[in-house]
Amino acid sequence: MTDDLEADLDLARRIADAADRVTLSRFRASDLQVDRKPDRTPVTDADVACEDEVRRLIAAERPDDAVLGEERGSSVEDPAARHWIVDPIDGTKNYSRGVPVFATLLALMSGREPVVGVVSAPALGRRWWAARGQGAFTSDVARGITAAPLSVSGVADLADAYVSTTDLDYWREIGTRDRWLALTEATWESRAFGDFHHHMLVAEGLMDAAVEPGASAWDLAAPAIVVREAGGRLTDFSGGERIDGGEALSTNGVLHDAVLGIIRP
Known part of the structure; x- marks a missing residue:
């Protein structure tokens, strides 16, 4: 350093x-x-x-x-x-x-x-x-x-993934609840830990993906570098390596593209 x-x-x-x-x-x-x-x-x-x-x-x-x-x-x-x-x-x-x-x-x-x-x-x-x-x-x-x-998980199969979001109702409000439901159907288990917490759980290897359909730069800047330095990825829903896209997906990296394939606009 x-x-x-x-x-x-x-x-x-x-x-x-x-x-x-x-x-x-x-x-x-x-x-x-x-x-x-x-x-x-x-x-x-x-x-x-x-x-x-x-x-x-x-x-x-x-x-x-x-x-x-x-x-x-x-x-x-x-x-x-x-x-x-x-x-x-x-x-x-x-x-x-x-x-x-x-x-x-x-x-x-x-x-x-x-x-x-x-x-x-x-x-x-x-x-x-x-x-x-x-x-x-x-x-x-x-x-x-x-x-x-910290180190992210090694889960490589979406069917074995443990995923989290913040609030199911927000997906309904923005008209994309079907994407979250599709992700829960494709994965092993889902929770709603939300906010900073589920991104830190990804960084610790305790969750495999955290999906944030509404987020600002101040919500994501600190979690982004923690997740990335733990070996994971944090992007917007289009896969862009950014914190100002209004949304965020953090994963262990291995599962990132598979999750994007379900939630991408």
Whole structure:
């Protein structure tokens, strides 16, 4: 790992520590404020406070870097330049209901590609991270693991695959529920772990594919590099290696084309 990349990963992990403190301090708080954005998705005061803290730390440590965040918008003038992408709380619906499956997602972009990514889920005691060309790793407080390497599964037959999506109803809303149902019929088992979690399960080799019919760049930047550095693939539904296509498929790589053959538009 280059010195610069190592320093950026170290910074990203320290920022994630600070983000964890913010999100945990408001998790299950009796006075948690929950509002709805124009797209009807929930946002809490913790989402905003967490992103503000992330932006403050980036400004202090990397004052020349721009930021794209879910709650505060973008200061990115040139998408081809170095910048950070942050989702302060991925899984806000869970967070607002007191479900511990939520995470802060932070990625450093070099142009349009993530080169550093951290996914931190403090209520689960879990974290996943990666840097370009250096592999992906995870920590697990409950199991006493501080840094274990990640590797995707070796499942090569779609009929043996364990797959996940986020919300079946969203497939209905966009008129493509038949594609998801076709995939479930072609595979061994399906679940709806959703959000960051199923992509991290792919990176750990516990799921074989995660299908996200609606996603933004801040949902995907950090998971993308973790999955890829664990040996998998994350693309849009056309197979494009991008995080801004509005959708995502992550797999162990071996099954990728087979899944695309079913869900591709």
